[in-house]
Amino acid sequence: MEGKKDEKKFTTISIPTPLADKIKKRIEGTGFHSLSSYVTYVLRELLASMEEEEAGEALTKEDEEKIKERLRALGYLD
Amino acid sequence: MQEPHGGRLIDRCRIVDDVDTKDAIMLQVNKDRAEDIENIAHGIFSPLEGFLCYNDLENVMEDMRLESDTPWTIPIILDVDKQSLQGAKEGDKVFLKNDENGLIAEMEIEDIYSVDKKRLAESIYGTKDNSHPGVSMTYGIRDTLLGGKITLLKEGKKQFESYSLRPKETRILFKEKGWKKIVAFQTRNPPHVGHEYVQKAALTFVDGLFINPLIGRKKKGDFKDEVILKAYEALMKYYYPKERAVLAILCTSMKYAGPREAIHHAIMRKNFGCTHFIVGRDHAGVGNFYEPYAAHDIFDEFPDLGITPLFFRSFFYCKKCGSVVNEKICPHGKEEHVNFSGTKIREMLKEGKIPPSDMMRPEVAEAILSFDNPFIE
Numbered sequence: 001m002e003g004k005k006d007e008k009k010f011t012t013i014s015i016p017t018p019l020a021d022k023i024k025k026r027i028e029g030t031g032f033h034s035l036s037s038y039v040t041y042v043l044r045e046l047l048a049s050m051e052e053e054e055a056g057e058a059l060t061k062e063d064e065e066k067i068k069e070r071l072r073a074l075g076y077l078d
Numbered sequence: 079m080q081e082p083h084g085g086r087l088i089d090r091c092r093i094v095d096d097v098d099t100k101d102a103i104m105l106q107v108n109k110d111r112a113e114d115i116e117n118i119a120h121g122i123f124s125p126l127e128g129f130l131c132y133n134d135l136e137n138v139m140e141d142m143r144l145e146s147d148t149p150w151t152i153p154i155i156l157d158v159d160k161q162s163l164q165g166a167k168e169g170d171k172v173f174l175k176n177d178e179n180g181l182i183a184e185m186e187i188e189d190i191y192s193v194d195k196k197r198l199a200e201s202i203y204g205t206k207d208n209s210h211p212g213v214s215m216t217y218g219i220r221d222t223l224l225g226g227k228i229t230l231l232k233e234g235k236k237q238f239e240s241y242s243l244r245p246k247e248t249r250i251l252f253k254e255k256g257w258k259k260i261v262a263f264q265t266r267n268p269p270h271v272g273h274e275y276v277q278k279a280a281l282t283f284v285d286g287l288f289i290n291p292l293i294g295r296k297k298k299g300d301f302k303d304e305v306i307l308k309a310y311e312a313l314m315k316y317y318y319p320k321e322r323a324v325l326a327i328l329c330t331s332m333k334y335a336g337p338r339e340a341i342h343h344a345i346m347r348k349n350f351g352c353t354h355f356i357v358g359r360d361h362a363g364v365g366n367f368y369e370p371y372a373a374h375d376i377f378d379e380f381p382d383l384g385i386t387p388l389f390f391r392s393f394f395y396c397k398k399c400g401s402v403v404n405e406k407i408c409p410h411g412k413e414e415h416v417n418f419s420g421t422k423i424r425e426m427l428k429e430g431k432i433p434p435s436d437m438m439r440p441e442v443a444e445a446i447l448s449f450d451n452p453f454i455e
Binding site: 047064074077 | 081084085086147148240243246247250251254255324378379380381382
């Protein structure tokens with residue numbers, strides 16, 4: 001309900017200080033405002049690509065062919 | 079291939095012929111919410127799998143991100159009458175229907191909550207002034223909000239089915255065309271020469287152009303959807319290389335949230351598989367509510383957006399240069415410039431006149447004038 005407590009789910013992870021310093025330098029002027037936001041971004045990208053690889057092709061060959069047929073019928077593909 | 083927003087293209091479709099809804103709670107949704115449901119189900123709103131729960135909405139309002147920290151700027155919320163819930167609680171399943179299509183989806187209720195509408199309006203639109211169409215829409219929502227995953231059970235009827243492509247289809251289309259870099263163009267107007275120039279300038283640097291007019295609720299005086307499509311058909315037929323540009327619609331309402339909506343528009347096009355997104359002057363703005371280039375500046379806050387914005391300033395025709403230019407590339411004074419005034423073009427069209435060809439292609443103007451009344455009343 002309104003006024004419900006916003007329970008953010010964040011945790012602390014330790015990384016070596018030299019690595020943290022390197023990252024801080026890297027993100028200067030990039031728009032990333034903190035070490036955490038950059039590390040979150042990199043990890044999310046990495047996990048997403050790993051998950052995508054593990055999941056393999058999301059569509060079966062049959063599904064893909066059906067889509068191509070529709071695209072041809074609508075004139076999007078020759 | 080462009081990665082979907084949040085890493086995974088959401089698919090919440092389970093189209094069925096018949097569903098047992100005996101004793102089930104049915105909630106009525108309007109056309110805008112029905113469009114949201116389809117956009118969630120087909121992955122256009124990836125990573126959303128349903129309507130926002132309280133924590134996500136709080137994060138969207140305060141930080142322009144979901145609770146997971148993924149960029150998200152526009153609240154996708156479901157408002158209902160409390161009485162219509164008939165005692166349904168968190169954890170229950172309800173069905174969603176609308177007048178046009180009957181039963182459309184089911185929803186697992188994860189959260190039942192409410193929100194301060196003035197705070198919601200101010201955080202999203204930057205104003206509490208109800209002359210802003212988004213604000214007045216926000217004030218009109220019902221008091222109870224439901225969050226939770228949806229599953230689409232029935233596709234809605236489409237007015238422009240032949241132009242309706244889902245992200246999984248555009249992704250295959252781009253792949254088949256051999257396009258790796260694709261720029262998306264968001265529009266809610268028929269094209270004038272300035273639009274054409276922006277699109278072609280962007281296309282010069284990528285493999286393909288995805289023209290993606292927004293079809294859905296707009297405001298009085300805007301061009302009708304069928305007019306926009308017919309105008310683009312004419313432009314593309316005569317002036318665009320077929321192998322480099324495609325036209326498909328996006329069914330969602332305009333929110334007129336300016337900079338926040340520019341980010342939302344970019345995210346949706348990222349999910350369609352686009353790598354670049356054109357952001358013009360006063361993108362998704364209305365009246366004088368936003369600074370002309372606020373929709374450019376906001377992208378600085380999202381280095382992790384995953385789609386590259388291409389910023390364009392206003393274009394105009396320069397009589398001295400003899401071409402379409404912008405202030406960055408033209409050395410001549412204002413007296414030499416002819417602005418692509420949407421208002422002026424609109425007025426000429428209202429009078430049944432064809433605008434000058436350095437403002438609008440004659441074929442486009444003729445397509446618009448083939449309608450008795452091209453404007454929403």
